[in-house]
Amino acid sequence: xxxxxxxxxxxxxxxxxxxxxxxxxxxxxxxxxxxxxxxxxxxxxxxxxxxxxxxxxxxxxxxxxxxxxxxxxxxxxxxxxxxxxxxxxxxxxxxxxxxxxxxxxxxxxxxxxxxxxxxxx
Numbered sequence: 197x198x199x200x201x202x203x204x205x206x207x208x209x210x211x212x213x214x215x216x217x218x219x220x221x222x223x224x225x226x227x228x229x230x231x232x233x234x235x236x237x238x239x240x241x242x243x244x245x246x247x248x249x250x251x252x253x254x255x256x257x258x259x260x261x262x263x264x265x266x267x268x269x270x271x272x273x274x275x276x277x278x279x280x281x282x283x284x285x286x287x288x289x290x291x292x293x294x295x296x297x298x299x300x301x302x303x304x305x306x307x308x309x310x311x312x313x314x315x316x317x
Contacts (some may be wrong), residue, residue: 199290208225211247223238246292251298
C-alpha cells in the first residue's frame with residue numbers, strides 16, 4: 197500500500213467498519229462540495245456525526261488527528277452545513293468526530309466531538 201489514495205481509501209473503509217461495530221449508522225460517504233469533502237456521515241445515538249478520517253503509515257510527523265487544522269475544520273463546517281440543508285435533517289444534535297487510523301500499528305482511535313465550529317448550524 198504505497199500511494200496516498202490507496203492508504204486513504206483503506207483508512208476510510210477501516211474507519212467505517214469500526215464505527216459500524218460501535219453502533220453508528222452510516223448515512224453517507226465522501227460527501228463533496230466546492231468547499232471540501234466529509235469522509236463519513238453517521239448517526240451515533242441521536243447525534244449526526246461528520247467524520248474526518250486520518251490514516252497514516254508513520255507517526256514521524258505527528259499523529260493523524262493533528263492534521264485537522266483550523267482551515268480544515270472551517271471547510272468541514274461549511275460542507276456539513278450544505279449537507280444539512282440538502283437533506284433537511286430532523287436531528288438537532290451535530291458533532292464533528294475525527295478517526296485516527298494508524299496503518300503501521302493497526303490501531304484505530306475515535307475522537308468524538310473533536311472540535312467545535314465557531315458558527316452554529
